[in-house]
Amino acid sequence: MPFEMPVEKWTGAVNAVTIGATAAEGGTRGSTVTVGGDAGLPFLHFEGKTPHRPAIAMEVPDVAPAELPPPMMEAFGDVTSDPAAWASKCAGEYGADMICLRLTGAHPDREDRSPDQCAQVVKSVLSAVTVPLVIFGCGHADKDNEVMPRVSEVAAGENCLLGTAAQDNYKTITAACLADGHKLITEAPLDINIQKQVNILVSDAGMDLSRIVMYQATGGLGYGMEYAYSIMERTRLAALSGDRMLAMPMLALLGNECWKVKEARLSDQEAPTWGPAAERGVLWEAMTAACFLHGGTHIFVMWHPRAAQQLRTMVDSLIGEVI
């Protein structure tokens, strides 16, 4: 008897979201990035099309972390004091599809930078690269409500992806995105129910569902990765089953999660049996990315260029012939 492949028939699909605007579209980007549109589970091409490649956004902090691990210093040691140069290196030398600028310096516990200082950094990065920008605030709700409207304003027309809108703090950033023509990141703390609720809230505030990207707090390999994976999987299944409130592409902050764990950080002397420190963090990030790729992540915010390259190779092998 011939074998017949059991194929799920889905009624929904993930929204396709485009980030960045070229001159013709009112911005100054040299290229745009479109993610999402998936009509099946990740890379099950017989089930439904994956029309767009997952994208790699390399992370650039406005203020470099106090102690970057040696492999990161090797890649970025010459640019740590200059976010524009850091971004330029990511987009040029390392081939990033997008830059993810994180305005951590605005946090009252860090440098407490002013909205204008932050806006200045955004402008310098926009001038330094032609790829689209993802911009995160500092994570301090009140401060972000001061900073993000200003940031949104100076990037008006560039169709950036701004974050984040959370359940208890979504109005200001949503209004800014609406006013200046940006896309919006909605955030939830590894909780699909809250994720759906935030999406409803920002939608009530006027944000079209097709302009949203979702971010669930990311768990790195060994540190809650499987929990994040199961939420992504459930979210994708809901989207494919026709739940419009969960049908947005997903973003993950991988580099940040992976490089803070001891497996990535400990030196060869501290962990002589764990393999060379020069490779460990890179592999930790690349392997976490591999899992998230299968879980359905669309935008990977990465730290290390070699981890990004490994992810790119994986995407090529999974998606290559389809696109």
Add this chain to the structure above:
Amino acid sequence: MFSIGERINGMFRSVGAAIRDKNPEPIQKLARNQLSAGADALDVNVGPASADPLAAMEWLVKTIREVTDAPLAIDTTKPDVMRRGLELAGPGSIINSTKGQQEQLDIFIPMASELQASVIVLTIDENGIPRDANGRSEIALRAVASAMEHGLDPDKLMIDAVILPANVAQPTAAQVLETIRSVKLLSDPPPKTVLGLSNVSQGTTQRPLLNRTYLVMALASGLDAAILDVLDTEMMDAMIAAELLLNRAVYCEDFLRAYRS
């Protein structure tokens, strides 16, 4: 659940009058109201009193099509009226309905296949309504076989196990639930199941309570679709809550609103 709004039916006095006077407004308002209340499709029935059902159906479908592209369930037993209604409504429509005897299936199932429609098959045949779930499932199986013969996907078939009023045929309610469960085993993919829900409470007191209670019971048994009064908010809330508790929708605080949006 796939909700088919039942209100555009000539049996309702206001609808009957609108059809007679060719007055589009009440019809179009009912179409819009039902869709915004959560209807996925609209039932379209010219009513028993219409002198020229073909012309009435043509006018009704065209009138509704002026305000929505939603799927229409063409509700008639007359093949010529059905065909004309389906042609005007376009692909994705629903034949509502055919009985399960072979000669009826031989008319309506090829029509569904030809006009890219789904078809509701009542578990009634030349011998009437079977007295138990097995008899109902036998008719459903005949419909599945007929669909396969005519190249209609089994999931374009909607089996209606025919609920009767609780004050007339009380044992029917449980038999229909059993039929809904067993129909799912007939093919892969299985046929869909549907109910003309309001019939369960015809002539009883507490109609809304019986309707929504039975709807929840039927959903728990695997019901896919219902022809019902979507303007009954309490019933639609109960349906949404049931879908949630059956894990067919993801919970959030505003789950009622999320479902409706």
